[in-house]
Amino acid sequence: MDFNDLSAQQKLIRDKIQKRINDVLNHGQYIMGPEVFELEEKLKSYVGVSHCISCSSGTDALIIPLMAKGIGPGDAVITTSFSYIATAEVIALLGATPIFCDIYPETLNINPDGLEKAYDKAILEGLTPKAIISVDLFGLPARFRLIDEFAKSKNLFLLEDAAQGFGGKIKNRKACTFGDVSSTSFFPAKPLGGYGDGGAIFTNNNELAEKMRSIRIHGGGEDKYDNIRLGLNGRLDTIQAAILIEKLAIFDSELIMRNKIAKIYSNELNPNFTLPHVPAKYFSSWAQYSILLNNKEDRERIVEFLFNSKIPSMIYYKIPLHLQKVFKYLKYNEGDFPLSESVADKILSIPMHPYLNKVDQHFIINRINSFS
Numbered sequence: 001m002d003f004n005d006l007s008a009q010q011k012l013i014r015d016k017i018q019k020r021i022n023d024v025l026n027h028g029q030y031i032m033g034p035e036v037f038e039l040e041e042k043l044k045s046y047v048g049v050s051h052c053i054s055c056s057s058g059t060d061a062l063i064i065p066l067m068a069k070g071i072g073p074g075d076a077v078i079t080t081s082f083s084y085i086a087t088a089e090v091i092a093l094l095g096a097t098p099i100f101c102d103i104y105p106e107t108l109n110i111n112p113d114g115l116e117k118a119y120d121k122a123i124l125e126g127l128t129p130k131a132i133i134s135v136d137l138f139g140l141p142a143r144f145r146l147i148d149e150f151a152k153s154k155n156l157f158l159l160e161d162a163a164q165g166f167g168g169k170i171k172n173r174k175a176c177t178f179g180d181v182s183s184t185s186f187f188p189a190k191p192l193g194g195y196g197d198g199g200a201i202f203t204n205n206n207e208l209a210e211k212m213r214s215i216r217i218h219g220g221g222e223d224k225y226d227n228i229r230l231g232l233n234g235r236l237d238t239i240q241a242a243i244l245i246e247k248l249a250i251f252d253s254e255l256i257m258r259n260k261i262a263k264i265y266s267n268e269l270n271p272n273f274t275l276p277h278v279p280a281k282y283f284s285s286w287a288q289y290s291i292l293l294n295n296k297e298d299r300e301r302i303v304e305f306l307f308n309s310k311i312p313s314m315i316y317y318k319i320p321l322h323l324q325k326v327f328k329y330l331k332y333n334e335g336d337f338p339l340s341e342s343v344a345d346k347i348l349s350i351p352m353h354p355y356l357n358k359v360d361q362h363f364i365i366n367r368i369n370s371f372s
């Protein structure tokens with residue numbers, strides 16, 4: 001059994017992918033070939049925004065918008081203390097200061113009640129608050145309405161990190177529309193994953209879109225050798241775009257399959273574990289299905305118990321961002337964000353992918369329910 005079985009999906013669409021790759025080999029436009037633009041068009045209409053800018057990773061999809069906004073030293077960017085390192089890393093890479101906020105213990109997403117305090121902390125430290133990065137953790141959109149309300153009230157730029165969230169929704173509004181700019185990742189294990197690194201940026205803002213397209217390719221202006229700002233080598237490879245076009249074609253059916261499995265888990269797993277909570281009118285793309293144990297010791301025991309039953313499991317994330325060694329200089333302490341810290345000790349993600357068969361689902365459920 002795999003934690004995330006990418007080969008099952010490949011079997012289903014291998015011929016189509018092979019044909020797409022052959023097309024690229026035949027035309028030979030490996031950089032910014034026609035498939036890159038075809039994918040951008042398809043992603044843009046899937047999400048429902050005016051611009052999609054594909055790029056080389058979910059990390060670049062975060063740093064490019066921050067660069068376009070000119071965020072740098074002296075600026076503060078508010079974000080969740082419970083996410084993958086990339087969310088906060090991009091802030092610090094630009095010389096700005098990450099200011100963290102705690103999470104809701106139910107959804108594990110940023111709790112907007114903490115935004116005001118984070119904003120005040122930035123001011124107190126002599127920084128200029130410029131932006132918020134909200135994260136759609138494990139596929140569930142963050143609480144957009146309240147985050148957006150706060151961002152607007154303070155004139156902050158809202159960047160949605162939907163690296164894990166592509167495919168999620170609030171009512172009929174899709175993830176990757178919950179920011180002034182939104183970003184996603186095509187890392188292979190993500191809900192829409194390629195066969196290598198990749199990412200995309202979404203926005204309705206024409207001016208920012210133009211800047212971000214320029215930053216993606218070394219800050220180009222009129223032509224390739226006219227450079228008007230600092231940029232990156234941040235392009236998505238044509239071959240990855242070609243692969244992603246075929247994966248996007250089956251994405252909605254995979255979302256339904258992921259949701260069916262999540263529902264079975266949530267109905268049948270012992271409610272003594274804390275199971276994931278999806279608020280009314282929210283729809284998750286189930287990048288992960290994560291349960292909470294009672295404490296760290298129980299988690300250690302169940303990891304071993306599952307390993308002995310040949311059930312893979314993963315811990316996302318063992319260390320909250322404010323306690324990561326790399327951010328020691330920010331001088332946060334244990335106890336600053338108690339909910340993030342407690343979740344980091346108790347969380348465990350179990351196998352979740354569209355092709356997890358019924359036998360494996362029931363085996364996982366039975367083994368977990370027999371853990372004591």
Ligand SMILES: Cc1ncc(COP(=O)(O)O)c(C=O)c1O
Nearest residue numbers: 057058059084086087163185187
């Ligand atoms: C929340 C979050 N943000 C950003 C990233 C970075 O994406 P990538 O690995 O494509 O650079 C990830 C990847 O795991 C992520 O989970």
